[in-house]
Amino acid sequence: MEAEVREILTRAAHQPHIGIALMHAAQETGGIDELPVPDRSDTARAVDFG
Secondary structure, eight states: OHHHHHHHHHHHHTSOOHHHHHHHHHHHHTOOSOOOOOOOOOOOOOOOOO
């Protein structure tokens, strides 16, 4: 079960960022030239369920 959960979380973590996906979609249709995309500096935090 742990391996299955790891696989699900790994696949979810590798999905593209929605903002970047939207930018690529707009670029493909010729709607924009180049949008500045700031680097993400936030980090994941552990959740305390206690």
